[in-house]
Amino acid sequence: MPSGTRSARTLCLGVLASLAGMMPPAQAQTMAQAPAGDAATIAELRRQLEDMRRRLEQLETRSARRPPAVAAVPAPPRPAPAPAPGPGPAPAAEARAARDAAREARTAADQARVAQQDAEQARQAAAAVTAPVQGLDPPEPMGRQNFAxxxxxxxxxxxxxxxxxxxxxxxxxxxxxxxxxxxxxxxxxxxxxxxxxxxxxxxxxxxxxxxxxxxxxxxxxxxxxxxxxxxxxxxxxxxxxxxxxxxxxxxxxxxxxxxxxxxxxxxxxxxxxxxxxxxxxxxxxxxxxxxxxxxxxxxxxxxxxxxxxxxxxxxxxxxxxxxxxxxxxxxxxxxxxxxxxxxxxxxxxxxxxxxxxxxxxxxxxxxxxxxxxxxxxxxxxxxxxxxxxGRRDATAWGxxxxxxxxxxxxxxxxxxxxxxxxxxxxxxxxxxxxxxxxxxxxxxxxxxxxxxxxxxxxxxxxxxxxxxxxxxxxxxxxxxxxxxxxxxxxxxxxxxxxxxxxxxxxxxxxxxxxxxxxxxxxxxxxxxxxxxxxxxxxxxxxxxxxxxxxxxxxxxxxxxxxxxxxxxxxxxxxxxx
The missing domain is CATH 2.40.160.10 (Porin)
Structure with missing residues (x-):
């Protein structure tokens, strides 16, 4: 695999690994309990990440199928032909594709991180509305116990x-x-x-x-x-x-x-x-x-x-x-x-x-x-x-x-x-x-x-x-x-x-x-x-x-x-x- 492709792949896998590391099982459970809008966003990000992983695997497969270079007997020197017009070498195109995939992966990771923070803030806000204030007595039960x-x-x-x-x-x-x-x-x-x-x-x-x-x-x-x-x-x-x-x-x-x-x-x-x-x-x-x-x-x-x-x-x-x-x-x-x-x-x-x-x-x-x-x-x-x-005062008591x-x-x-x-x-x-x-x-x-x-x-x-x-x-x-x-x-x-x-x-x-x-x-x-x-x-x-x-x-x-x-x-x- 060309060095440019290997570098881009390493970067993409690193981004994917860091994104995956953000969501341990406990966090995944929290996301599962997030509001419906947050859950849909996270699912879409996961789908994009899976598409990028498949693209990287395809690039690796194409590189593996290219025939290996064979040593040849040097021929008498001849004048170098003029370069023919056309697209650049395949390895350069693959490197650019890998870099694009890496950028998309980083963007997806940032979006997933923001979505996770929004979900956590929503959960905390909901808890703040229902959680008791530390130090206040708990609410009294409904109805009467001993009539007061x-x-x-x-x-x-x-x-x-x-x-x-x-x-x-x-x-x-x-x-x-x-x-x-x-x-x-x-x-x-x-x-x-x-x-x-x-x-x-x-x-x-x-x-x-x-x-x-x-x-x-x-x-x-x-x-x-x-x-x-x-x-x-x-x-x-x-x-x-x-x-x-x-x-x-x-x-x-x-x-x-x-x-x-x-x-x-x-x-x-x-x-x-x-x-x-x-x-x-x-x-x-x-x-x-x-x-x-x-x-x-x-x-x-x-x-x-x-x-x-x-x-x-x-x-x-x-x-x-x-x-x-x-x-x-x-x-x-x-x-x-x-x-x-x-x-x-x-x-x-x-x-x-x-x-x-x-x-x-x-x-x-x-x-x-x-x-x-x-x-x-x-x-x-x-x-x-x-x-x-006139005036009259009296004292009352009981x-x-x-x-x-x-x-x-x-x-x-x-x-x-x-x-x-x-x-x-x-x-x-x-x-x-x-x-x-x-x-x-x-x-x-x-x-x-x-x-x-x-x-x-x-x-x-x-x-x-x-x-x-x-x-x-x-x-x-x-x-x-x-x-x-x-x-x-x-x-x-x-x-x-x-x-x-x-x-x-x-x-x-x-x-x-x-x-x-x-x-x-x-x-x-x-x-x-x-x-x-x-x-x-x-x-x-x-x-x-x-x-x-x-x-x-x-x-x-x-x-x-x-x-x-x-x-x-x-x-x-x-x-x-």
Missing amino acids: GEGGDALRADLPGIAFRVPGAATEVRLYGFAKLTAFTDANGRNQTDAPAPALIPLTGSAADRQGGEFGMGARFSRFGVDTRTLTGWGTLETRIEGDFGGGAPTSPNAVFRLRQAWAELGTPAFRVLVGQANSLWNEGLFETIIDATNLNQSFVRQAQLRITGRLAPGLTGQASLEAPETSYVSGTGLFTPGSSLNNGASPAFNAWPDLLGRLTYADAGWEFGLRGLLRNLRVETAGTAATG FAGHVRMPLRILSPAFGSDELVGMAFYGEGIGRYFFGGTGGQDATSNIGLASAGLGLRLDPLPAWGMTAAWRRFWLPPLRSSFAYSYARQDYPGYALEFAPGSTAALSLNRELHQAFANLIWSPFAEARNGSVSTGWLDIGLEYLFTRRDLFGAAAAGGPGGVGHGIANRVLVGAIARF
Whole structure:
């Protein structure tokens, strides 16, 4: 073989060898998993390389078939003939062909290298979107384990395509929420709301009671939110924006969006700080229901606040917050908050200081103990309003405690069953127990003859208790049974409220409520002694409510009956994402 051909062949084989060396078996497997466009490019390059290899082999074969040179007896010298025109010697043409093949091989090698780099970058980009951020806690599972009420994060999602990492940043973003449909029918008075507060059910003998029960259905409490978590030098920064469509009238088909939560929290499990609108530290759902009401002795207040959370010991968490206040009082002229109007003027209800709240929670092995307290300032300021009397301040306070007990400590046969008990006492805590009081914190004698003897503002003493049993018949099938009782005590001058007035008919002395439901979660799973309910719940629920007025018949209820009774049956379906 001529030296030029051998050199070109050596160069081509070197390029081919280097290209082949770029693709060991493991790399070939990676290429096989590359996107369809990259795989097609690599296949085309391989085909070109195979064509060049065959061309080199043909050149070698032609060189091998040329007859070998034979030594001859020198002849007498003769004049050299003139060179005949025509193509150059064959070896020169073959060398040029080999050099062209080498250049093509180098070009193919470069293209293959670029394609391989593009495929690797695509693979890394895809991994960056789905891979967790090192140092952030893993996503929480879908569905509920132990019911944690409004304060929990039970609805944070971890489904593929919904939870993702921001490329090039130490941030994870999640979309979460649910679509919910409920339908109900009442056996007593007509109560046109899908979220009835026990304090406001129709009274026996009222116009609504005489009309009878009514059917209703809606989906306005469907919810969605965006949750982000980012690693910083000061710990994890978590933000949340959450809303639903429960801001409009219950009977309107045009649901109105409302903001539920909007906050940011920064820190570590040992200590963190939250600012924004979030669930109050007083909130406690206690047991699972289908209805979206603020039930008796439950609290679902969401408001602006500054909160700190610290880990005091293993399993023990302490929290304190300054939260937005709202003084609420009832008098002979009606029920007032700072946003109300008295005779088309300003409201005497006045906010002077934020509410101070604290909470201790201990949780271990299914047990949970909680203690919460609050301290508030209530104020009536009549200057600049249609009322007279001046200023009056009152101090409000309250405590509540609950315990959650796993029944498996009594017998393994109880599985994931649990008992919950709660009790509270306080003065002026009505806005945190809307279900029992309709929001009343205090009474005042504004508008009464006795106001001439001096303006009064009396925080309402209130106490109550709740007991509930959560029973798992099977992992996909569970029930909650609950009973709640609450009582408010009013000063004697409240009997001077005009009989039949809004003020008189809002004075609930005692309330009772009972729940029973059956919920099916077809995708539920048993996990480490608890049940994860999955993304779909379908349930049937019954609730009984009774309220008795202060002064009973003296309050002037329709027909002289000072109580109301409600029986409701509802069905609901909730699909989380």
